[in-house]
Amino acid sequence: MSEIRRVIAHLDIDAFFASVELQRHPEAHGLPLVVAGAGPRAVVTTANYEARRYGIDSAMPAARARSLCPQAIFIAPDFAAYRAKSHEVWEIVRARFNTVGQVGIDEAYLDLTAIPKPLAPLRALVGELRERTGMTVSVGVGPSRLVAKTASASFKPAAFVAMSREQAVSHFASHPVQLLQGIGPKTAGRLAELDLRSVGDLQRADVTLLGGRFGERLAKALHARAHFYDDSPVEVVRVAKSRSSELTFPTDVSDTGRLEEALVQLARELADGLRVRARRARTVAVKVRLDDWTTVTRARTLERFTDESETIATTALALLRAYAPPRPVRLLGVRVAAFEDELARERDEAPGYQLALPI
DNA sequence: TCTGGGGTCCTAGGACCC
């Protein structure tokens, strides 16, 4: 087995939404700024570093953010503006580097293995991005996505850190396990029951003991993560596997008519999106979150692929009626999946192409 | 102070076919 030493960079735009808003509201510079919706159930999408000093962070209810820092400037998110700025940033990156795998709106991995001395051009890129887009990017570099990501995440903002796997293993040993990507609150809680709280604890843990609790597969994966082993590739092209639209009501809804109306609207949005992207799906699913936060999904796979609002809406309605929510509804969603193979569709729709049908 | 919206991946169980 030949071991190729990879060089991976992780780029992350610092406080992205808040930074875009600061460009449009220069008077807010140096003041706490929070991007959050206005509704009663809104959450914080981003807070700048001034606001984070008050304990405000992403996904926190906006109401709580307001009480933590009433003098902060609150701005409703403008996703069209963020998408435009994101496009600007990553187009510049793609013009300078070949293997760019974007992950979400404000992050990307770069595979720099083929570049002899990658840090200098990377440093130049950071400067260029700041000059041309006004965005500050944090950079982590390492032999894997995991090392690169952990480095950029823990040294941001304005980070520029390169680490070997061995350095990551020792440097992050004292940090909580949740620092590792893939370990969230649930897994951290289960690990704590085994008295494993830090990355170092997990490094030293007995895999057999872990296996008894998590199953062999997950145990091995967790142990490997703690040692910063990761061979996942940088994926330049990613094809979506599902699309969804969902809506949290400002107050819970019991009225069937109102629920069905909302569901049809969501189905329409979804179908419009499919047609814009020239994709068709075969599975339609609904998601219902009740007032007590229980979440139920129901799915149906159709005979044919579809991109029609009518078909998607009818299927979604049938699924909702069959479930008949037993309590007031907080959230409704529609999802489509099992997309038609893109190449097959292009071939089938190519002019002059005739499908050979058996007689 | 009650917790958005858009995704991915994993697991487990049942149906069905060979």
Add this chain to the structure above:
DNA sequence: TCTGGGGTCCTAGGACCC
């Protein structure tokens, strides 16, 4: 009359990430 295992497709729920 009782007993198989493998493979694929589908559904439902859960955890996690940005």
